Amino acid sequence: MESSMERWYEAAFKRVSVRKYSGSASRDELRVLKEAAKYFSTDDVRIVVGRQEGIFNPLIGKLISGTETFAALISCEGDHDYMVGSVGEAFVLECTAMGLGTCWVGGTYNRNIANQCIRLDPETEKIRCLIAIGHYDKLPERKRNRKTIQNLTGIEEREFELLPEWQRSAVECARIAPSARNYQPWEFDVLKDSLQVACISKNFGFGGIDCGIAMLHIEIGAAHCGIYGDWQVEDRLPLFTIDYNLDT
Numbered sequence: 001m002e003s004s005m006e007r008w009y010e011a012a013f014k015r016v017s018v019r020k021y022s023g024s025a026s027r028d029e030l031r032v033l034k035e036a037a038k039y040f041s042t043d044d045v046r047i048v049v050g051r052q053e054g055i056f057n058p059l060i061g062k063l064i065s066g067t068e069t070f071a072a073l074i075s076c077e078g079d080h081d082y083m084v085g086s087v088g089e090a091f092v093l094e095c096t097a098m099g100l101g102t103c104w105v106g107g108t109y110n111r112n113i114a115n116q117c118i119r120l121d122p123e124t125e126k127i128r129c130l131i132a133i134g135h136y137d138k139l140p141e142r143k144r145n146r147k148t149i150q151n152l153t154g155i156e157e158r159e160f161e162l163l164p165e166w167q168r169s170a171v172e173c174a175r176i177a178p179s180a181r182n183y184q185p186w187e188f189d190v191l192k193d194s195l196q197v198a199c200i201s202k203n204f205g206f207g208g209i210d211c212g213i214a215m216l217h218i219e220i221g222a223a224h225c226g227i228y229g230d231w232q233v234e235d236r237l238p239l240f241t242i243d244y245n246l247d248t
């Protein structure tokens with residue numbers, strides 16, 4: 001796991017959403033992706049990898065072209081959006097590390113085609129998002145138009161520089177996390193030996209997934225400094241606490 005974290009840390013800074021692809025994943029890559037999907041799936045979130053013509057052709061507003069390879073993030077029984085975000089982003093970063101382009105796709109895919117080609121348990125499962133995956137000729141320019149550290153944490157730059165290295169690394173890594181419409185619907189509370197994430201907007205139904213993505217980025221930013229911890233989700237409140245036991 002430790003080496004995966006470092007691999008994902010490097011990938012997090014390289015990743016950018018790719019919407020114009022030069023081709024789908026090859027048969028060998030598809031096999032590796034399917035293995036990874038099995039490995040990343042949990043009881044709450046299932047990842048299905050496939051290739052399907054037209055999957056990224058929505059009825060209106062086509063944004064993704066040049067690939068038919070997708071990973072579907074399927075939520076199993078109940079609301080697992082934080083988990084969908086974390087597991088999905090780990091998968092995205094693994095694809096990035098493999099040299100493939102990706103884009104989270106929550107809206108601009110063809111739902112009819114997705115529902116036809118992805119077998120779901122209609123009682124318990126729903127598709128929460130797709131990830132487009134494929135080859136690219138040139139990475140799009142990384143704009144990284146993100147909220148400032150001060151905006152995200154309420155901490156002045158000079159004060160932020162005085163925080164422990166792991167906290168700075170965690171916040172900086174979360175700052176570059178992707179979110180639907182780049183809305184960044186989160187705030188980070190820097191506490192003693194912990195960090196808290198507050199989800200501040202539903203963001204058209206993607207707020208929980210966005211926060212799960214930021215949570216993974218916090219973990220990998222902290223792990224980059226050798227700090228590991230656990231998330232505790234407070235009942236009903238969209239708040240998360242990551243507590244690192246620094247005494248051990």
Ligand SMILES: Cc1cc2nc3c(=O)[nH]c(=O)nc-3n(C[C@H](O)[C@H](O)[C@H](O)COP(=O)(O)O)c2cc1C
Nearest residue numbers: 016017063104105106107108178179180181182206
């Ligand atoms: C949950 C989620 C849903 C998204 N849905 C779409 C989508 O439907 N279509 C699209 O083109 N981009 C989509 N995106 C990509 C975001 O627009 C993109 O991550 C954001 O603008 C930041 O840019 P970056 O990924 O290049 O850093 C989605 C991202 C997330 C996290």
